[in-house]
Amino acid sequence: MKLPSPRSASVASVIAGAAISAFLAFPAFAANDPTPNPGDTAWMLTSSALVLMMSIPGLALFYGGLVRAKNALSILSQTFAIVALVGVIWTIYGYSLAFGDGGSLSNYIGGFNKLFLKGVTAASNAATFTPGHVIPEYAYFVFQMTFAMITPALIIGAFAERMKFSAVLLFVAFWVTVIYFPIAHWVWGVADPNALVDAATQLAAAGDEAAKAAAQAKIDEINAAVGWLAGKGALDFAGGTVVHINAGIAGLVGAIIVGKRIGFGKEALPPHSLTLSMVGASLLWVGWFGFNAGSNLEANGATALAFVNTMVATAAAALSWMIVEWLVKGKPSMLGLITGAVAGLVAVTPASGYSGPVGAIVLGLAVSPICLFFVDFVKKMAGYDDALDVFGVHCIGGITGALATGILVNPDLGGVGITDYTNLETYAGTYDMVTQMKAQGIAVVATLLWSGVGSAILFKLVDIIVGLRPTPDQEREGLDITDHGERAYNY
Amino acid sequence: MKIVTAIIKPFKLDEVRDALTNIGVHGLTVTEVKGYGRQKGHTEIYRGAEYAISFLPKLKIEVAVDAAVVDQVIQAISNTARTGQIGDGKIFVTPLERAIRIRTGETDADAL
Numbered sequence: 001m002k003l004p005s006p007r008s009a010s011v012a013s014v015i016a017g018a019a020i021s022a023f024l025a026f027p028a029f030a031a032n033d034p035t036p037n038p039g040d041t042a043w044m045l046t047s048s049a050l051v052l053m054m055s056i057p058g059l060a061l062f063y064g065g066l067v068r069a070k071n072a073l074s075i076l077s078q079t080f081a082i083v084a085l086v087g088v089i090w091t092i093y094g095y096s097l098a099f100g101d102g103g104s105l106s107n108y109i110g111g112f113n114k115l116f117l118k119g120v121t122a123a124s125n126a127a128t129f130t131p132g133h134v135i136p137e138y139a140y141f142v143f144q145m146t147f148a149m150i151t152p153a154l155i156i157g158a159f160a161e162r163m164k165f166s167a168v169l170l171f172v173a174f175w176v177t178v179i180y181f182p183i184a185h186w187v188w189g190v191a192d193p194n195a196l197v198d199a200a201t202q203l204a205a206a207g208d209e210a211a212k213a214a215a216q217a218k219i220d221e222i223n224a225a226v227g228w229l230a231g232k233g234a235l236d237f238a239g240g241t242v243v244h245i246n247a248g249i250a251g252l253v254g255a256i257i258v259g260k261r262i263g264f265g266k267e268a269l270p271p272h273s274l275t276l277s278m279v280g281a282s283l284l285w286v287g288w289f290g291f292n293a294g295s296n297l298e299a300n301g302a303t304a305l306a307f308v309n310t311m312v313a314t315a316a317a318a319l320s321w322m323i324v325e326w327l328v329k330g331k332p333s334m335l336g337l338i339t340g341a342v343a344g345l346v347a348v349t350p351a352s353g354y355s356g357p358v359g360a361i362v363l364g365l366a367v368s369p370i371c372l373f374f375v376d377f378v379k380k381m382a383g384y385d386d387a388l389d390v391f392g393v394h395c396i397g398g399i400t401g402a403l404a405t406g407i408l409v410n411p412d413l414g415g416v417g418i419t420d421y422t423n424l425e426t427y428a429g430t431y432d433m434v435t436q437m438k439a440q441g442i443a444v445v446a447t448l449l450w451s452g453v454g455s456a457i458l459f460k461l462v463d464i465i466v467g468l469r470p471t472p473d474q475e476r477e478g479l480d481i482t483d484h485g486e487r488a489y490n491y
Numbered sequence: 492m493k494i495v496t497a498i499i500k501p502f503k504l505d506e507v508r509d510a511l512t513n514i515g516v517h518g519l520t521v522t523e524v525k526g527y528g529r530q531k532g533h534t535e536i537y538r539g540a541e542y543a544i545s546f547l548p549k550l551k552i553e554v555a556v557d558a559a560v561v562d563q564v565i566q567a568i569s570n571t572a573r574t575g576q577i578g579d580g581k582i583f584v585t586p587l588e589r590a591i592r593i594r595t596g597e598t599d600a601d602a603l
Contacts, residue, residue: 268542270535329536339538376539389538 034134034194036125043299044139050290051146055083055153058287061280062338063157064488066388069272070478071161072488078156078168083149085169086176090145092116097181099144099189107228109182110189117141127192128297134194135297143294144184151180151243157388158251159258161269162475165483167468174458175250179451180242187234187242187443189227196222233418234443235409235436237306238295240350240401241447248395249448250455252386257459258468260385262475269387274334281338285314288345292352305416306352309360310345313352316364317344324369336372343371343393347401354405356414363408367400399444406440407433492587492599493561495554498526498580499572504550510567511554518603520553530578549580555587555603 060079064072086094096114103111114120126140127133152172156163199222203215223231229241236242263269271277293307321340326332347367348360355363375392386392409415410431418431462468469475474482481487499507501523508519525546532545556564565582573579592602 268535268544269540270537270542329539331536333536335537372539380539 034125034132036134036136036139037298040128040133040135040298041139043303044135044143044294044297047290047294048139048143048146050287051143051150051294052083052287054284054287054291055146055150056080058280058283059150059153061276062284062342063160063277063280063388065273065275065277065280066157066271066335067160068269068478069488070480072272072480073484073486074165074479075156075160076488077484078165079153081165081169082153082156082172085172086149086152087145089173089176090141090148094148094176094181095120095141095144097177098148098184099140102185102189102225106189106225107231108186110185126297127194129193130298130300131193131197133298140297143297144188147239147243147291148176148180148184151239151247152176154243154247154390154394155251155254158255158386158390160387161479162261162387162470163254163258163468164466164470165479166466167462170466171254171458171462174461175455178458179250179454180246183242183246183447183450186227186229186446187236187239188230190230191222191226229443229446232439232442233436234402234439235354235405236350236402236443237353237405238292238349240346240398240405241443244346244349244394244398245402245444245447246451248391248393248398249452251390252384252395253452253455254459255386255391256384257456257463261387262472264385265383271335278334278338281341285341285345288314288349292349296353302353302416305357308357309348309352309355312357313348313360313364314341314344316361317341317347317368320344320365321368321372324372339371339375339389339393340368343367343397346394346397347404349398350401351405351408354416355408356416359408359414363401363404366404367397370400371397395448402440402444403437406436409436492590492603493556493558494585494587495556495561495564495568496583496585497552497554497568497572498524498549498582499552499568500574500578500580501548501550503572503574504552506571507552507568510571511564514560514563514567516554516556516560516564516567518554522551522553524549524551528578528581547578555590557600557603 056079060076063079064075067075093112093115095117096112097110100110100112100114102109105111120137120141122136122138124137125134126137128135152175155172155175156168196219199215199218203212203219206212206215229236234241261269288310289307292310293303296303296306318337318341321336321343322332325336344364344367347363348355351360351363371389371393374396375389379386379389379392384391407413409417410433411417415431418436459468470479470482497507504521511519525548527545527547530547532543532547535542535544552568554564561584565584568582589599590602591598
């Protein structure tokens with residue numbers, strides 16, 4: 001989901017000017033009542049299915065292969081159950097809280113006007129980023145649902161092998177409600193470009209001062225109602241902050257609060273099947289095209305750019321991790337290749353629609369050594385047990401990507417520059433590195449704080465209600481048997 | 492009667508089996524085992540976490556034979572399982588008191 005970057009100082013005059021020409025050239029804009037394009041609709045539904053495939057089976061297998069055989073089913077079950085749970089929550093109130101009308105709180109949260117999908121029908125539409133374009137609201141609803149499903153599923157890797165199933169589900173229900181829906185709103189609660197263009201058209205056509213003032217007030221109202229991070233001009237194409245930094249820091253907090261696995265640092269806790277992990281990581285890569293390229297909400301050239309960036313950054317990151325590991329540890333490992341690929345996917349997520357392909361390759365090459373440093377060195381120094389490196393890969397990779405986006409968007413580096421979803425060229429303003437990096441930094445810090453502190457409180461709450469941790473005997477026996485009464489492998 | 496127990500490298504199983512068949516041994520039990528001797532283990536690295544793997548996979552074969560052919564059996568196993576590298580394994584010989592073939596009830600030498 002592209003973020004707008006309103007430079008509000010010059011908005012009014014610029015929009016007015018652009019709208020005059022638009023109005024004269026395309027009278028149709030006067031009655032801006034678009035209908036969904038079948039190509040866009042088909043792409044968004046395809047993307048939604050691809051993002052679901054990232055969670056199940058992609059992420060489930062990637063994580064499932066990395067734990068010991070006695071906990072393989074617990075990971076698969078947790079991931080599958082989270083997908084199902086969030087699917088229901090999203091329909092009942094999640095979509096409304098994230099994308100409903102927040103009224104006076106609309107900078108921070110959606111509202112209750114779309115509870116139980118009130119008002120959402122096969123005929124209702126959702127805005128994209130181009131005036132004159134919409135997609136069916138059901139397509140937008142289900143695409144966003146798949147993001148809400150995968151984000152909490154990412155978290156569980158940090159405290160894998162040692163948290164009770166009941167605690168995981170309760171935490172996820174709380175977490176999406178208090179952490180994810182608001183942050184999704186902060187970043188993706190953007191203005192409807194059709195409404196902006198309508199208001200700008202009215203402003204241009206206004207005959208007297210009163211009509212002008214009314215139209216201007218309408219524009220200001222639309223711009224003032226966006227999510228507060230969106231309003232800051234932070235760029236996050238597909239969810240580097242909302243999904244990856246958010247999940248990564250929540251995972252770290254969870255890993256610390258629930259404590260280390262029994263035997264951590266003393267006995268070997270090796271992955272039980274890197275074969276499954278490789279299959280899972282590969283499905284993640286494929287599904288990520290829906291995640292990143294789908295985030296354009298339309299099927300056009302910008303979609304193809306996001307697709308290409310997702311491809312090349314991931315290839316570069318896999319290669320980079322392999323080479324660094326080969327040099328430092330002596331052998332190029334399969335796990336290194338797929339971990340690098342995931343780090344690359346995470347890093348390119350916010351940059352996918354803004355960077356040029358060569359910039360994306362540079363980002364991919366850079367992110368792997370940074371993540372490897374955290375996964376190998378920092379984790380050992382600090383002594384936390386982030387079992388599947390959710391913090392080291394998703395949070396650190398996400399921060400790397402979020403900050404790099406502010407640089408790679410620079411047109412001088414092959415980026416697309418500060419574009420604006422209204423496509424009113426001059427409305428967008430020009431790229432300024434300091435301004436942009438400030439906006440990126442604010443988005444990163446805000447996400448770290450809200451998710452970090454909020455998750456800590458939620459984990460404590462869940463600990464009080466059902467208890468986070470199984471008994472030591474249960475943990476030793478494995479969560480497959482103690483939580484689910486079944487085994488991953490019977491042979 | 493004796494039980495000859497041999498710990499061998501897994502890839503040597505077929506050669507050992509052929510050699511034993513050639514000298515008239517008609518039955519063999521194989522178990523996948525792990526252990527260590529003079530052969531050092533190896534190190535596995537997962538995202539920088541290094542694990543010393545000191546127990547290596549081996550096969551344990553057990554043959555029950557008449558005491559008269561024990562030396563032949565030992566010879567056959569030694570010749571075929573040997574690579575000359577550390578880790579080729581060991582052979583243990585233990586006395587066997589009785590043997591019974593379950594299907595027919597035959598005992599001792601007849602049951603082997």
